Amino acid sequence: xxxxxxxxHLIIGAGITAAAFLDRLHLTAGDTLxxxxxxPLSLGRGAAYAAGQPGTPWRYSYLLNSPADDIDPAFxxxxxxxxxxxxxxxxxxxxxxxxxxxxxxxxxxxxxxxxPREFYxxxxxxxxxxxxxxxxxxGVSVLPKVGIATTIASDGDDLVVTLQSxxxxxxxxxxxxxGGPSNLRIHGDDGPYSAPxxxxxxxRIAEHxxxxxxxxxxGGNAAMLDTLRLCQSYLPNDALRFVAxxxxxxxxxxxxxRLPRKLTRPTFSTGHETAESFLTEAAAAxxxxxxxxxxxREIRAGFRAFFLEHPLSEFVTNPEEAKRIPATFRxxxxxxxxxxxxxxxxxxxKGQVQMMTxxxxxxRHSATSALVEIQDSTGGKTxxxxxxxxxxxxxxxxxxFDPLTTNMLANGHLHRCPISKGLKVGTALKTAxxxxxxxxxxxxxxxxxxMAMPLYDAHMLRTYVERSSCVxx
Ligand SMILES: Cc1cc2nc3c(=O)[nH]c(=O)nc-3n(C[C@H](O)[C@H](O)[C@H](O)COP(=O)(O)OP(=O)(O)OC[C@H]3O[C@@H](n4cnc5c(N)ncnc54)[C@H](O)[C@@H]3O)c2cc1C
Numbered sequence: 518x519x520x521x522x523x524x525x526h527l528i529i530g531a532g533i534t535a536a537a538f539l540d541r542l543h544l545t546a547g548d549t550l551x552x553x554x555x556x557p558l559s560l561g562r563g564a565a566y567a568a569g570q571p572g573t574p575w576r577y578s579y580l581l582n583s584p585a586d587d588i589d590p591a592f593x594x595x596x597x598x599x600x601x602x603x604x605x606x607x608x609x610x611x612x613x614x615x616x617x618x619x620x621x622x623x624x625x626x627x628x629x630x631x632x633p634r635e636f637y638x639x640x641x642x643x644x645x646x647x648x649x650x651x652x653x654x655x656g657v658s659v660l661p662k663v664g665i666a667t668t669i670a671s672d673g674d675d676l677v678v679t680l681q682s683x684x685x686x687x688x689x690x691x692x693x694x695x696g697g698p699s700n701l702r703i704h705g706d707d708g709p710y711s712a713p714x715x716x717x718x719x720x721r722i723a724e725h726x727x728x729x730x731x732x733x734x735x736g737g738n739a740a741m742l743d744t745l746r747l748c749q750s751y752l753p754n755d756a757l758r759f760v761a762x763x764x765x766x767x768x769x770x771x772x773x774x775r776l777p778r779k780l781t782r783p784t785f786s787t788g789h790e791t792a793e794s795f796l797t798e799a800a801a802a803x804x805x806x807x808x809x810x811x812x813x814r815e816i817r818a819g820f821r822a823f824f825l826e827h828p829l830s831e832f833v834t835n836p837e838e839a840k841r842i843p844a845t846f847r848x849x850x851x852x853x854x855x856x857x858x859x860x861x862x863x864x865x866x867k868g869q870v871q872m873m874t875x876x877x878x879x880x881r882h883s884a885t886s887a888l889v890e891i892q893d894s895t896g897g898k899t900x901x902x903x904x905x906x907x908x909x910x911x912x913x914x915x916x917x918f919d920p921l922t923t924n925m926l927a928n929g930h931l932h933r934c935p936i937s938k939g940l941k942v943g944t945a946l947k948t949a950x951x952x953x954x955x956x957x958x959x960x961x962x963x964x965x966x967x968m969a970m971p972l973y974d975a976h977m978l979r980t981y982v983e984r985s986s987c988v989x990x
Contacts, residue, residue, distance in 0.1 A: 523547035530694035532563020541986035546656030557661035561641025629774035701913035705880030710887035730904025737763030740909035766874025781819030792841035840936035
């Protein structure tokens with residue numbers, strides 16, 4: 518495809534970051550927008566808010582990890598306006614999401630529900646399609662393009678984007694929003710009694726759930742909670758056998774909204790020379806908030822709001838030290854879906870769900886089951902025999918990026934931060950290629966600023982796109 522006159526802008530990706538780039542585009546009549554992704558017509562959904570498979574028990578099982586108004590107040594209002602559509606789809610489902618949401622609905626707080634993620638995808642697609650219709654009405658050509666980008670090269674005033682198919686696109690500017698890295702792989706995680714991930718492997722896992730096998734989940738994060746929901750969609754709670762194994766061995770705290778909504782308002786002193794000194798003060802701020810009765814939702818949302826207004830550089834003088842902070846905040850401020858975590862606590866108390874502490878290092882398969890090797894923090898090893906293993910470990914050493922991010926890193930268009938282990942982009946999300954911006958949840962450094970809170974949060978991603986768009990390319 519070659520430029521035909523007018524400015525040609527390319528968005529790579531179809532998740533919420535790509536949608537945020539779309540929202541901030543300034544194109545006029547005669548210009549062209551190309552959206553390149555495996556599923557460009559679902560722009561706004563991406564990996565997290567994908568449409569489920571019709572007819573499966575687990576459709577609509579996966580929930581947003583925070584209350585609807587935390588992810589986007591406009592989505593919370595959409596839920597209110599579309600409540601009949603939502604209740605119709607959620608009727609007679611197991612787990613009974615409507616019953617879990619009932620107390621909030623009765624309190625007039627639909628904004629506080631943990632909505633099924635697919636509904637957020639529905640909302641996002643509605644928004645992006647409206648925006649695209651608006652661009653078309655202004656005379657901008659909008660072209661969805663199915664494919665995966667592998668490289669971007671600068672060629673005079675143009676950029677040449679190569680696709681996995683070998684096709685090339687000549688464009689003038691590009692926003693790259695390819696999502697985060699893959700699950701880290703663990704030896705033996707793709708065998709007769711294991712799956713390397715939850716998403717895309719549901720049918721295979723479901724066979725074992727239905728046979729009554731114990732399901733062993735590697736990791737204690739959001740995908741682990743989704744795996745429990747998958748199990749619950751097939752079996753009643755009293756028939757479940759589920760193990761989650763994570764280095765901290767703890768059920769994450771639930772993010773519970775209260776009325777009236779409240780945000781913790783931390784304060785920090787300036788001039789910290791080390792990460793340790795700043796984190797000591799942050800730990801005290803979190804402990805103080807808890808002692809005053811603040812819930813994790815309030816602390817997490819409060820810290821997020823605070824650091825969007827006050828960059829870490831205001832408090833930590835050494836940027837290299839600042840880079841040590843996001844991983845710790847990620848751990849301290851972790852939290853998850855209220856509905857699933859409350860169920861999980863009950864199931865732990867009944868002995869049907871077991872939390873194990875340690876890191877899985879290997880999975881062996883016998884004729885009928887899997888044997889999981891687990892290492893504790895002192896290096897001690899144990900083994901656990903189980904029915905089926907699901908790898909929900911999340912990103913880690915050995916995780917892979919999509920082909921374009923991998924290529925941009927190899928060519929020095931993007932960089933890795935050796936301390937925070939995330940990606941570094943320039944001011945206003947610029948890359949080393951002219952007129953190419955990049956943002957993904959894996960970014961930890963933007964220009965001179967270290968992100969205090971990881972960008973694995975829709976609101977943060979949108980905010981940084983918005984800020985970058987105030988600066989021209
Ligand atoms: C399962 C899951 C649940 C989550 N739940 C929540 C939640 O409840 N609340 C919350 O705030 N956050 C949640 N998150 C965090 C989530 O990462 C962000 O909220 C957000 O969805 C990230 O959006 P994104 O557009 O940056 O990436 P993605 O949604 O991953 O989208 C990336 C897009 O780029 C495409 N792509 C990738 N590489 C290429 C390429 N080379 N060429 C072309 N296209 C490419 C992909 O196909 C995809 O369309 C969740 C994440 C996951 C994975």
